[in-house]
Amino acid sequence: MKKIVQLLLVTSILVIGSAFTLHAQNCYLDYYHLFSDRGASLIPDGTHDVVVTIREGSSADCYMARVQVKDNQLVSVDGVILQDGTVKKMGMKLSPKYSDPNNPAILHSEIVDGMSATLLSDGKQVNFFFIKQLNAKTKAYKKAPPVSSFNSK
Numbered sequence: 001m002k003k004i005v006q007l008l009l010v011t012s013i014l015v016i017g018s019a020f021t022l023h024a025q026n027c028y029l030d031y032y033h034l035f036s037d038r039g040a041s042l043i044p045d046g047t048h049d050v051v052v053t054i055r056e057g058s059s060a061d062c063y064m065a066r067v068q069v070k071d072n073q074l075v076s077v078d079g080v081i082l083q084d085g086t087v088k089k090m091g092m093k094l095s096p097k098y099s100d101p102n103n104p105a106i107l108h109s110e111i112v113d114g115m116s117a118t119l120l121s122d123g124k125q126v127n128f129f130f131i132k133q134l135n136a137k138t139k140a141y142k143k144a145p146p147v148s149s150f151n152s153k
Contacts, residue, residue, distance in 0.1 A: 028053035028060035031129045032115070040114025040133040043069050049081065051129040052090075054121075065090070067128055074109040074116045074128060 031051055052065040066078040066087050079087040109117045109128075116128040 026055075026058065026060045027062035028055050028127065031062065032127075035113055035115050035129055035134065038135045038137060040130055040135055043072055043111050043114070043130050043133055045070050047078070048130055048132065051131055052077075052080070053127045053129070055125040055127075056123070065128065069111065072111050074111060077128075 031053060046069060048067055048069055050065055050067055051062055053060050053062050064081040066081055067074055068076040068078065077090055079089040082088055109119055111117075111128075111130065114130040114133050119126045
């Protein structure tokens with residue numbers, strides 16, 4: 001009986017640990033929830049440094065990237081920002097549905113609450129988060145003390 005309890009305890013720890021590891025590896029969910037909760041201001045035209053999330057299955061990788069915006073639309077991806085601040089082309093092959101047939105180099109991806117629509121690239125899902133336009137964290141309401149704290153007086 002003692003061995004069964006130990007086995008259940010070890011199994012529970014492994015399951016919980018793997019769930020935390022899976023969540024920690026999915027930075028997309030962290031950014032998605034942050035932007036969903038707080039929203040963002042409209043994105044002005046021009047060049048922006050953003051977080052790009054690249055997902056495949058349940059895992060995600062997040063990098064800094066540089067993009068171009070016009071009329072609240074993501075119009076092009078300059079590339080990923082390297083450690084030294086230079087920008088390297090991403091080499092993404094986006095699905096043709098995001099391109100203007102007259103100019104395939106221009107993307108058409110609307111930005112809502114500081115998040116781009118999900119783009120498909122080589123079977124992977126890609127999103128861009130405009131971190132500099134993220135709304136400030138709102139102040140939380142102060143909780144009232146429990147009624148029982150007044151009964152002792």
